[in-house]
Amino acid sequence: MSTVHTESIVRKIIKKVSGYIPQVEKPKKKITLTEKFVWSGIALFAYLVMGQIPLYGVTSAPQFDFLQFARVIFAAQQGTLLELGIGPIVTAGLLMQLLKGSDLIKLNFKNPDDRSLFTSATKIVTIIVIIAEGSLYGVSVYGHLLASPTLIPILILQLVGSSIIVMFLDELVQKGWGLGSGISLFIMAGVAQGILWSLFSPVPAQDGPVGIFPFLIDSAVHGDLSQVFFRAGQLPSIFGLIVTSTVLLVLVYVQGIHVDVPIVSTKYRGFTAVYPIKLLYTSNIPVILSSALLANAVFMGQMLWANYNPENANPLFNFIAQYDPSSPQSPTGGILYYVTSPRSLEVAVQDPVRAVVYVIFLTTIVTIFGRLWVELGGLSAKSAAKNLLDADVQVPGFRRSQGSVQSLLQKYIPSVTIAGGIVIGLLAAVSDVLSVFGSGIGILLMVDILVNYYNLLIREQVDTHMPKLAALLGRT
Numbered sequence: 001m002s003t004v005h006t007e008s009i010v011r012k013i014i015k016k017v018s019g020y021i022p023q024v025e026k027p028k029k030k031i032t033l034t035e036k037f038v039w040s041g042i043a044l045f046a047y048l049v050m051g052q053i054p055l056y057g058v059t060s061a062p063q064f065d066f067l068q069f070a071r072v073i074f075a076a077q078q079g080t081l082l083e084l085g086i087g088p089i090v091t092a093g094l095l096m097q098l099l100k101g102s103d104l105i106k107l108n109f110k111n112p113d114d115r116s117l118f119t120s121a122t123k124i125v126t127i128i129v130i131i132a133e134g135s136l137y138g139v140s141v142y143g144h145l146l147a148s149p150t151l152i153p154i155l156i157l158q159l160v161g162s163s164i165i166v167m168f169l170d171e172l173v174q175k176g177w178g179l180g181s182g183i184s185l186f187i188m189a190g191v192a193q194g195i196l197w198s199l200f201s202p203v204p205a206q207d208g209p210v211g212i213f214p215f216l217i218d219s220a221v222h223g224d225l226s227q228v229f230f231r232a233g234q235l236p237s238i239f240g241l242i243v244t245s246t247v248l249l250v251l252v253y254v255q256g257i258h259v260d261v262p263i264v265s266t267k268y269r270g271f272t273a274v275y276p277i278k279l280l281y282t283s284n285i286p287v288i289l290s291s292a293l294l295a296n297a298v299f300m301g302q303m304l305w306a307n308y309n310p311e312n313a314n315p316l317f318n319f320i321a322q323y324d325p326s327s328p329q330s331p332t333g334g335i336l337y338y339v340t341s342p343r344s345l346e347v348a349v350q351d352p353v354r355a356v357v358y359v360i361f362l363t364t365i366v367t368i369f370g371r372l373w374v375e376l377g378g379l380s381a382k383s384a385a386k387n388l389l390d391a392d393v394q395v396p397g398f399r400r401s402q403g404s405v406q407s408l409l410q411k412y413i414p415s416v417t418i419a420g421g422i423v424i425g426l427l428a429a430v431s432d433v434l435s436v437f438g439s440g441i442g443i444l445l446m447v448d449i450l451v452n453y454y455n456l457l458i459r460e461q462v463d464t465h466m467p468k469l470a471a472l473l474g475r476t
Helices: 003-018 033-050 068-074 087-101 112-140 149-177 182-200 212-221 238-255 285-308 315-320 345-350 352-376 381-390 402-410 413-433 440-465 467-474
Strands: 258-265 272-278 331-333
Touching: 003 112, 033 149, 033 182, 033 440, 068 087, 068 182, 068 285, 068 440, 087 112, 087 149, 087 182, 112 149, 149 182, 182 212, 182 238, 182 440, 212 238, 238 413, 238 440, 272 413, 285 315, 285 352, 285 413, 285 440, 345 352, 352 413, 381 402, 381 413, 402 413, 413 440
Parallel strands: none
Antiparallel strands: 258 272
């Protein structure tokens, strides 16, 4: 069977299946910015409410939080309807992006039919991932924690159903009813919750309230401010607040660093602009991939330890990982111990070798993943040159050919990718070691999303007040 014939069959299957999947219709009239804020707020409110509804039938929490590594990335809440969060949507999206970037899927995205086909295929893959993850997670993680085994189908239905609702909430925002994407909105809200919790939580801890501001008030009332700068047990402190503020400022500054390549329109005489190649060219994707890799390694280490070395008596397994039997959440020895974050300055000071190894290791794999993502994610000099030519623009002083523009971009993109990978890897690793509010990767994601929303709001304002200019900019 020929490749063309196979591709034709796949296209027919996707079109037929997508006809049975409910769709969020695009707005039939132009939505005002105020209305978009309202719809985004409704989607976010629904998401936050789902994060407070516990899973029906579950009697206790799992011994291990298998998604702990990705709670920030997936905006998930353990033991609630958001157990999986946006995980299946992100997983399916990354899979489709890799297939697209590696040219395993032959689609012309200038063709509306091909764009629609890709969107439908992504939705079908998302539903498949939701069903697979919901079923496996329901049976493997919560199966033995239910009041009765007969509740397993109901539990799986909760996990699958809530994830599909999340998918439609994201689609609602993306289809033009809201601003940006639901995924970005939910991640940003999750990180913001963590930061606000560290700042204002009145819940008592061993030395006072958890939140740094209630703790300051409590310490002042009792006349003892000696513990406010550093606190034991990885609790929020003045030091953590200073580090978090510093990291935020550095990230905002780094987001603005870019190399500008001048471009001119071939269709509109006199129109000039620049094509910015940002220092953070690959955004936060390499950090997400690296964190997922590390977390899966820790997960596999937990499984091997629990089944083959629960007493830390096997020298071979001890070389891979050791865990504390009374609290096996993070490794206490072996290779995995040195490639996971100490999570606080106090722990890092006790074992500085571990902190240094972790920073070097994470920075290295983030840089490697960044270089790979440029090729697989369609961000290479070749892809960028093709996109510029397809947008009917050219670089002054260079022939309007893909090879000519590609040779120019090749001078910048590989170097910027490596430099950006080192910078973002260092920021993520050091932030984790110093235990910033909201976690290192959470802060990175939030700043990136906020910058994107800022740019989006500017475009919305231009579209409202200068629609002709917005239409022109949309073509470049």
